[in-house]
Structures are given as structure tokens and as C-alpha cells.
Amino acid sequence: MASASETTPSTTQTGRLLVLFGSLAFGFIGGLIVLGIGWLLLTVTPLGAFLGGALGITTKTAWHLTRASGTVAYMLLAASTIWGLLLSSKIIKETVSPVLALAMHNVLSWAAIGITGIHVFALLFDSYYTYRLADLVIPFIGPYRPEWVGLGIIGMYLMLLTSLSFSWRKQLGQKWWRRLHYLTFAVYLMVTAHGVMAGTDSGTPGMKALYWGSGLLVLLLTNYRLLTLGQRGRPAARPARNGRPAQNG
Amino acid sequence: MTNRSNSRPGQQLGALKLAVAGGSLAAALLGTQLVARQEMANTAVSTPEPIVITVPIHLPAMQQTAVGGETAVNTTASSRQTAQLSLNLPPIPQAAVPQINAPSAPVQAAPITQTQSSR
Numbered sequence: 081m082a083s084a085s086e087t088t089p090s091t092t093q094t095g096r097l098l099v100l101f102g103s104l105a106f107g108f109i110g111g112l113i114v115l116g117i118g119w120l121l122l123t124v125t126p127l128g129a130f131l132g133g134a135l136g137i138t139t140k141t142a143w144h145l146t147r148a149s150g151t152v153a154y155m156l157l158a159a160s161t162i163w164g165l166l167l168s169s170k171i172i173k174e175t176v177s178p179v180l181a182l183a184m185h186n187v188l189s190w191a192a193i194g195i196t197g198i199h200v201f202a203l204l205f206d207s208y209y210t211y212r213l214a215d216l217v218i219p220f221i222g223p224y225r226p227e228w229v230g231l232g233i234i235g236m237y238l239m240l241l242t243s244l245s246f247s248w249r250k251q252l253g254q255k256w257w258r259r260l261h262y263l264t265f266a267v268y269l270m271v272t273a274h275g276v277m278a279g280t281d282s283g284t285p286g287m288k289a290l291y292w293g294s295g296l297l298v299l300l301l302t303n304y305r306l307l308t309l310g311q312r313g314r315p316a317a318r319p320a321r322n323g324r325p326a327q328n329g
Numbered sequence: 330m331t332n333r334s335n336s337r338p339g340q341q342l343g344a345l346k347l348a349v350a351g352g353s354l355a356a357a358l359l360g361t362q363l364v365a366r367q368e369m370a371n372t373a374v375s376t377p378e379p380i381v382i383t384v385p386i387h388l389p390a391m392q393q394t395a396v397g398g399e400t401a402v403n404t405t406a407s408s409r410q411t412a413q414l415s416l417n418l419p420p421i422p423q424a425a426v427p428q429i430n431a432p433s434a435p436v437q438a439a440p441i442t443q444t445q446s447s448r
Contacts, residue, residue, distance in 0.1 A: 138365075140365070140368070141361065141365070144361045144362075144364040144365045144368070145357070145358075145361045147360075147361075147364050148356075148357050148358075148359075148360025148361040148363070148364050149357040149360070149361075151360060152353055152356045152357045152360060155356075156353060177338075179338060179342075180338070180341060180342070180345070183342050183345060183346075184345060184349075187345055187346050187349045187350075188349060191349045191350055191353045194350065194353070195353050195354075195357055198357060281364075
């Protein structure tokens with residue numbers, strides 16, 4: 081029994097790391113395969129020309145799709161972050177069932193990843209800058225504002241990692257899962273910086289409202305979460321049997 | 330009854346996933362159309378008044394003299410005729426100012442495959 085208890089922590093930690101890196105590798109390779117197959121289908125085969133003619137696609141459509149999908153992906157990421165904060169601060173506890181609330185958080189984050197995939201994929205067909213697949217998956221090497229686009233690429237990987245961690249919660253353990261989940265704040269900041277500094281539409285009033293509105297909401301809810309963290313940890317004071325109030329902590 | 334009550338949360342989750350995924354995709358596609366329309370509206374031809382410019386021109390009076398079977402043209406400064414030419418210029422398409430954030434630092438020249446005026 082003693083030997084089993086000695087080997088278990090290191091084994092579980094190794095297992096967690098394996099799961100973590102396995103998930104990362106799986107996501108990375110899977111993404112590359114999907115992007116590669118799509119790119120080949122649309123450029124090498126006549127499918128691209130056929131679709132272009134049928135849907136009225138011009139040389140600028142890829143650029144328009146990149147901008148639109150980037151905005152939608154940011155909205156989904158912001159919604160997921162805000163929903164996660166509402167969930168953890170128990171604000172929506174009474175109104176939405178826990179299963180549905182958690183599922184909503186999960187679905188929003190995966191939708192954000194999916195639309196980010198479209199945002200990245202559409203850039204391969206951009207007629208203004210020539211993007212290679214490597215420019216879109218390796219940070220800081222692209223032709224357009226590489227530092228800010230690089231932040232977006234790192235944010236995308238971290239978003240994928242935190243979303244994958246939903247499925248590996250049991251294997252990772254609550255403590256590690258929670259630590260990993262704090263990366264969401266970094267993801268939100270990185271993606272916001274990417275949007276503000278590299279986004280073509282970031283100067284428009286609508287986008288400014290989106291950045292400021294979501295940013296303030298995230299800040300407000302994080303503040304609320306931090307303030308209520310200590311209060312929820314303590315049990316409510318109740319009178320002791322001898323009539324004196326019990327001491328907390 | 331048990332099956333029905335158990336399948337209800339599953340159905341709700343399925344509907345939620347479908348709604349979020351479908352809504353996001355639809356929003357991205359509609360956004361694409363919107364951006365395209367916006368760009369077209371920005372680069373649309375404005376129709377100001379046609380410009381008419383009157384240019385005074387001096388045409389030299391020509392005298393043709395037959396010299397040895399060849400035709401020579403003589404011009405004299407005093408015999409110049411003055412005329413006016415009206416140029417009716419059609420409205421010029423006005424390009425929209427692109428919505429680009431000015432880079433804070435000089436940006437290195439990037440490989441450009443095709444020039445576009447909209448960025």
C-alpha cells in the first residue's frame with residue numbers, strides 16, 4: 081500500500097502532462113490536416129473555380145470573410161469569457177440550470193474556435209498578401225504586422241488548449257484544470273490586442289463599442305469574482321451550542 | 330416516461346449546439362456580405378457636376394505656297410488666329426479613403442501580389 085501511494089502522484093502527474101501534450105499535438109495536427117485538405121481541394125481541383133462562379137465570389141471575398149469571421153470569433157470568445165465569469169461567480173446559478181450553463185460555456189468556446197478556423201483559413205486565399213500555411217500557424221513570421229498577428233496565433237492555441245481541457249477535466253484534476261483555465265484571461269487579452277492592433281475594422285464605432293463593452297464587462301465580473309471569492313469560502317456564522325457565535329477560519 | 334424525461338436535457342443541449350454553431354456561421358456569412366456592401370458603397374462613384382474648362386488656343390494662319398511642285402507652309406506671328414476650346418470633362422470616380430490604422434513604426438515592404446486600393 082505504501083509503495084502504491086508513493087508511485088501514484090508521479091504517475092498521475094506524468095499522465096496529466098501526457099494528456100496535455102497529447103491534446104495539443106492532436107489539435108495542432110488535426111487543424112493542419114483540415115486546413116491542408118481544404119486548401120488543396122479549393123486550389124488544385126476545379127472545385128474552387130466552380131464554387132467561385134456559383135456563389136459570386138470575387139477576389140476580395142476571402143478578405144471580407146476574414147474580417148467578418150474575425151469579428152464573430154471575437155464576439156464568441158468574449159461571450160464565452162463573460163459566460164464563464166457569470167458561471168464561476170454564481171450570478172446565473174438561480175436562473176440557468178448548471179448543466180445547461182456549463183454546456184453553453186463549452187459550446188461558445190468551441191464555436192469561437194470553429195469561426196477562428198474560418199478566419200485563418202480564409203486568409204490563405206487573400207489576394208493582397210500572400211499567406212503561406214506556415215505564416216498562419218507559426219507566430220511572428222507573417223507578412224502583415226507579424227507581432228500582433230502572432231499574438232492572435234498564440235491566443236488561438238491557448239483557446240484550443242483551454243477548450244480541450246473541458247474534456248480532460250477528470251484526468252487533469254480540479255486543481256490543474258483550474259490553473260489551466262486561468263489562461264482564458266490571457267487568451268482574451270491577447271486576442272483583444274490582436275483585434276485592436278491588426279484589425280482593419282478596429283477603428284469603426286461598432287468595433288470600438290465591442291472592445292470597450294466586452295472589456296469592461298470582463299473587468300467588472302473579474303473584480304466581482306475576486307471580491308466574492310473570500311466570502312464564499314467561509315461558512316456562514318451560526319450560533320454555537322453554548323450560545324456564543326462560532327469563529328470562522 | 331423515463332426515456333422522455335432523460336432525453337429532454339440532451340435535446341436541449343443538441344438544440345443549443347445547433348443554434349450557436351448555425352448562428353455563428355450565419356453571422357460570419359452575413360457579415361461577409363455586409364463588409365462587401367460597405368466597401369462597394371465607400372468606393373461608389375460620386376457624381377459631381379461635369380467640369381468644363383475653356384482653353385484659349387492660338388492657331389497660326391497658314392499660307393500654302395507651291396515651291397517646285399512641293400507644298401510649303403509659312404506661318405507668321407502677326408497672322409495668328411485666336412480660338413477657344415471647351416473641354417467637357419466627365420465626373421471622375423472618387424476613391425474612398427481606406428480604413429487603415431496608421432502603423433506606429435515604419436512597416437517593412439511586404440510581398441504584394443496584386444494592388445488594391447481598398448486597404
